[in-house]
Amino acid sequence: MSRNIKSANIAFRKHDHRRCQRELLSAARRVCELRKLRLTTRRRQVLEILLISHQPLGAYDILAELNRAASGERIAPPIVYRALEFLLAEGFIHRIESRNAFISCVHPGHLCAAQFLICRDCERVAELENSDAALLAQADVLGFAVDHSVVEITGVCAECQKHGG
Numbered sequence: 158m159s160r161n162i163k164s165a166n167i168a169f170r171k172h173d174h175r176r177c178q179r180e181l182l183s184a185a186r187r188v189c190e191l192r193k194l195r196l197t198t199r200r201r202q203v204l205e206i207l208l209i210s211h212q213p214l215g216a217y218d219i220l221a222e223l224n225r226a227a228s229g230e231r232i233a234p235p236i237v238y239r240a241l242e243f244l245l246a247e248g249f250i251h252r253i254e255s256r257n258a259f260i261s262c263v264h265p266g267h268l269c270a271a272q273f274l275i276c277r278d279c280e281r282v283a284e285l286e287n288s289d290a291a292l293l294a295q296a297d298v299l300g301f302a303v304d305h306s307v308v309e310i311t312g313v314c315a316e317c318q319k320h321g322g
């Protein structure tokens with residue numbers, strides 16, 4: 158529980174995001190080593206772009222960012238989609254369905270369902286891990302076989318409430 162609160166806090170709170178980026182990237186590298194996966198340059202670049210902030214980015218924003226970095230070379234959309242697929246499958250990023258966008262995971266490599274708090278003012282997204290256990294338990298009681306669970310809660314974060322009020 159304290160862990161959930163901490164990760165929700167990190168996105169909405171002023172924090173050393175450079176450290177956050179470094180830690181999340183090295184956590185992803187460790188997971189790749191453990192799972193014997195290759196964090197290719199393209200996959201790493203896409204992850205780094207998603208680590209720029211705690212705001213979700215669409216595939217075309219990511220593509221634009223990649224093309225800005227690659228001087229002259231045009232990167233085709235399928236390359237971005239393949240990298241995103243890999244990062245999603247390994248639990249390094251999540252899809253925010255209501256925004257049709259992607260966000261880096263705050264616990265890289267976990268493969269369980271996540272819940273998200275989405276601030277409609279600053280667009281930052283906080284991830285709550287494992288907190289839909291009660292929902293999934295209800296599905297289980299009904300004998301429902303869940304294959305995908307997305308919980309996205311929209312609202313206004315504490316900081317935006319302060320500044321907006």
Ligand SMILES: [Zn+2]
Pocket residue numbers: 167168172173174175177178211
């Ligand atoms: Zn951060």
Ligand SMILES: [Zn+2]
Pocket residue numbers: 248251262263264265267271284
């Ligand atoms: Zn996650």
Ligand SMILES: [Zn+2]
Pocket residue numbers: 276277278279280281313314315316317
């Ligand atoms: Zn906010």
